[in-house]
Amino acid sequence: MQPFALNYARPAVELEATTPYVYDTGLQLNVTMDGRIAAGDSALLRELGTTTSTAGSKTHFDD
Amino acid sequence: MTVLILTCEEDVTADMVVVHLNASGVPVVRLDPADLPGAVALSGEYVHGAFRGHLQSAGRLVSISGLRSIWVRRPGTPATRAPDPSDWLTEESSQALYGMLRGSDARWMNHPDAARRARHKPWQLRLAQRCGLPVPATLITSFPQAAREFAERYPDLVVKPVSGAHPQDPPRAVPTSRVAPDTDFSAVAFGPTLLQRRVAKRADIRLTVVGERMLAARKTAGEADEVDVRFASPDVPWQATEVPPRVATAVAAYLRGAELAYGAFDFAEDADGTWWFLECNQSGQFGFVEVETGQPIARAVADWLASPGTEPSSHVNGASGTVR
Numbered sequence: 001m002q003p004f005a006l007n008y009a010r011p012a013v014e015l016e017a018t019t020p021y022v023y024d025t026g027l028q029l030n031v032t033m034d035g036r037i038a039a040g041d042s043a044l045l046r047e048l049g050t051t052t053s054t055a056g057s058k059t060h061f062d063d
Numbered sequence: 064m065t066v067l068i069l070t071c072e073e074d075v076t077a078d079m080v081v082v083h084l085n086a087s088g089v090p091v092v093r094l095d096p097a098d099l100p101g102a103v104a105l106s107g108e109y110v111h112g113a114f115r116g117h118l119q120s121a122g123r124l125v126s127i128s129g130l131r132s133i134w135v136r137r138p139g140t141p142a143t144r145a146p147d148p149s150d151w152l153t154e155e156s157s158q159a160l161y162g163m164l165r166g167s168d169a170r171w172m173n174h175p176d177a178a179r180r181a182r183h184k185p186w187q188l189r190l191a192q193r194c195g196l197p198v199p200a201t202l203i204t205s206f207p208q209a210a211r212e213f214a215e216r217y218p219d220l221v222v223k224p225v226s227g228a229h230p231q232d233p234p235r236a237v238p239t240s241r242v243a244p245d246t247d248f249s250a251v252a253f254g255p256t257l258l259q260r261r262v263a264k265r266a267d268i269r270l271t272v273v274g275e276r277m278l279a280a281r282k283t284a285g286e287a288d289e290v291d292v293r294f295a296s297p298d299v300p301w302q303a304t305e306v307p308p309r310v311a312t313a314v315a316a317y318l319r320g321a322e323l324a325y326g327a328f329d330f331a332e333d334a335d336g337t338w339w340f341l342e343c344n345q346s347g348q349f350g351f352v353e354v355e356t357g358q359p360i361a362r363a364v365a366d367w368l369a370s371p372g373t374e375p376s377s378h379v380n381g382a383s384g385t386v387r
Contacts (some may be wrong), residue, residue: 004256005223005257006235006252007250011227011234012233013236023072023181023233025373028093037082038078039075039079040082045351046355
């Protein structure tokens, strides 16, 4: 009784549970452990994949 | 006037926009509806024919009448982090928050009503057709025989979820996948199935539109079996590209018709250079494109959020609505 499309499903790849930055409510931004703005570190964002089109798929429809 | 951003704390893509707004001196309040009630509080009164409302988050208090724009990015479900969450409390909190915000004069990116409608991929396909965008032959059906006949007409097919959502119990991903010619379509009866003629693509296109600004990126396609760019090799980079004028005109019509201020369009570029419409994600990710191409998408979003509003829009079949 499995819907056709689920014949093509793969196990979900979970993102790392921990990220090397934390939200700062004062700045309203995520900052790295050494105090830098995470969004300003392109290499970090690329490495973590937190801005990619599959990053929000678990809880959001929109990629 | 303040920009209100509704999103979760870990949303670093929103951070990219907040950085630009901060640099421009534009006041920002960022909150996650999941924290209402609790870290987020609200109050609104309707007295003597007028409304006065306020939101509070992390020590910031903002008047709802003082909002210039509202960006609905990745908001959590209201009240899910409340001390004693329940479906009832979620509905109460959602109605209070979004109900008050809907009554404001702020401009939305994107309005919840327009966003909800725009998530329907079958609706997207029809709107794209009406706007003159090439759409690959598509069938959505729960009739196995219809699927078989479609496969005879279009032997090279892909399948993908109608909703774009991924099942969570257990967590699985359902990428766009090729369908073998000898496939048994019996299971089509167990759920509406979206089959689409596979575009033999030479590249994937992500066109991010912010207001009237269009920023396109192109990624050369890999192996034919890997049809879903989200799951393709990250080794091939996204590169900025130009938008063909005919596509730009059709995309602008699409966004007007959908009443969207933001849209992330996915196209497949075939060997002739034609851009085939696949979908438009009304809140699609853009950070990965900006990181790879250097395109100023976050700045464009910040500029749109910070700019003064124009005429009020109808938001889904209102009195002056343009969408049928």
